[in-house]
Amino acid sequence: MDYHSVFENHKEQDLLGRYITLKNIEPLLGKHLFKNKIDVLEKSVLEKSIYGYQTGTGEFKILLWSQMHGNESTTTKALFDLFNYLDSDVEEVQKWKDKFTFLFIPILNPDGAELYTRENANKIDLNRDFMNLSQPESQLLFSQFSSFKPDFCFNLHDQRTIFAAGKTNNPATVSFLAPSFNKECAINTTRQKAINLIVGINMELQKHIPNQVGRFDDVFNRNCVGDTFQQLGVPTVLLEAGHFQNDYEREKTRKFIFISLLRGFSLLYENDIVDNKIDDYLKIPQNNICFYDIVYRNVKINYDNSIIITNFAAQYKEEIIENQLFFNAYISSVGDLNEIYGHLEYDAQGGLFHDGVDYFPNIDQKADFIIGKSKIFVNGLLIK
Template identity: 55%
Template sequence: MDLQALFTIYKESQLSGRYITNKHIQPILEEYKGVCDVRVEGRSVLGKPIYSILAGTGDIRIFIWSQMHGNESTTTKAIFDLLSFLNSEDAFAKTLLGHFTLYILPILNPDGAEAYTRVNANAVDLNRDSVYLSQPESKVLRKCFEEFKPHYCYNMHDQRTIFGVGDAPMPATVSFLSPAYNDEREINDSRQKAINLIAAMNDTLQEHIPGQVGRFDDSFNINCIGDMFQSLGVPTVLFEAGYYQGDHEREITRKFIFFALLSGINAIYENVIAVNRSEEYFNIPQNKIVFYDILFKNVKINYENKEKITNFASQYREVLFDNSVIFQAIISEIGNLDTMHGHAEIDCNGAEFSTDEGNKMPKTD
């Protein structure tokens, strides 16, 4: 299966960039109404529709939701790339739709998506609301889960640029987690299936982004939706779309999420995930916070009226402006920073720091 060729052909051209809302996906949903079951499953805090897409007629049911955090849109783009392929005339796509039924909530948190925030309109993190179900979006997700009775769950997220793979200076472009189902982080049949599925997807990704696949910490928290669904006996996989070199818009990362989605579905179809692959899964390096967006080295500053050579790091703040996301660099750390890396590193060779106001000492935000 030539994943690169499939992505090139079927990438959803109507979606791009970081800012993805209901307004962006509604024209696509209109197109799919003739080939998929498109519904409104409920409403957000501010009354926006929470859409679902039902694709396929097969016996194996996969439940997928994205933008639980409103500003995490990369996986939403990849889901529509996948749907573009599955709804094509490709023979293998038709085979998959006869083997699987996919139930997709493309934007679970439409209020957060429009405001470009992690939380919903009540300032609640929906991924910490799986027990109390205090929010309308959380209730929609649980209702769909209980009615659909999935065999697999895909919990789709973005991750920040701060994460690297182990101690190596490689960004965590894609990360996975098979969530724990209890405090002891034991492996039962449900979690084992998720582990085996991740190992299969990792095999594919290592061919394209070697050394850039990470594994999230599996500490148990029943308030997290992935941990909850795993504890309810459904193999659940957390997808995290991270940073690829130079790709702040996550247009390259969306491709690798598409690769993971399609290769994972193919692994289930070919029934190659029955073998215990725990060792391979736990050998995927764990995510670590080792990156800043920009690292300035050997900068001369004036500290307490003394000249000093130091380093400082900048992180991009993502700001919604005129219906698009812009990146504002802020100084986040000053000091040695020997254990950290920069996605961009600039050796200032002793050049003096100063601002337009004449300040000789940078201020952290």
């Protein structure tokens, strides 16, 4: 399959950027009503609609949900790209619909999506609520899991720009986890299926983003939905959309999520998830925190009345201002920054830092400053 062409032909052009809410997806759901079952499954804490999107008639059932964390929207975009593909008449889609029944929940946490926060309106992380099931959104997902009785689950998230694929300077553009079902992180038949599927997807992704796929630590947490569903005997894959070079809107990353889902469905259709692929799974490099958004090296600063040359870093905070998302850069770290990388790096060549008040980059201050006599930085970026 030419995944790139399939993506370009089915990309949902009316769903762009990182701030994705019900206002963005509700008009798009309307155009899919004629071929699919779309219902309001439940209401959120603030009485916003949580939609279910069901298609296919097969016996093998697949449950997928996105934006469990409201500010993690890339996989929602990829789902709508997928909806366009599943509405097409290509032979592969028809085969999938004969074998599979899909149930998608495209924004599980609409309140968090509107507020652009990880938590729901009650400030609860839904992915830490699967022992208590205290929130209507958590209760809904568990209820759908219980009634739909899926054979496979996809738990779709975004991850921060801080992660590299192992001990490299490559961003972890896509990361996976086959969640554990017990404290021993054992591997049973259920978890083995998730592992094998991840290995198959990774083999395809290496053709498109070589050395930019990571793997999360598998420490067991019964409060997490993936660990819970795995414990209940349903293979579950955690899929995280991460950073691709110069792609803060994650318009490129959405393509790799789309490819991951298509390849995953193909492998499930072919039943190519039965071999023991643990060694290949463990070869996927573990996510490593070693990135800042911007690193400034060889900067002269005034530290405790002494002039020294050192490095500092800035990180973007994603902030909603008047219903628009802004990436605002703030100073995050000062020091050697050994084995730390920047998605963007500047060599100050010994230029003196000053921000109009101080000659030291203070943590949490806005990244607006001058280096030397003429290099002006606004929001972390060199403008002059």
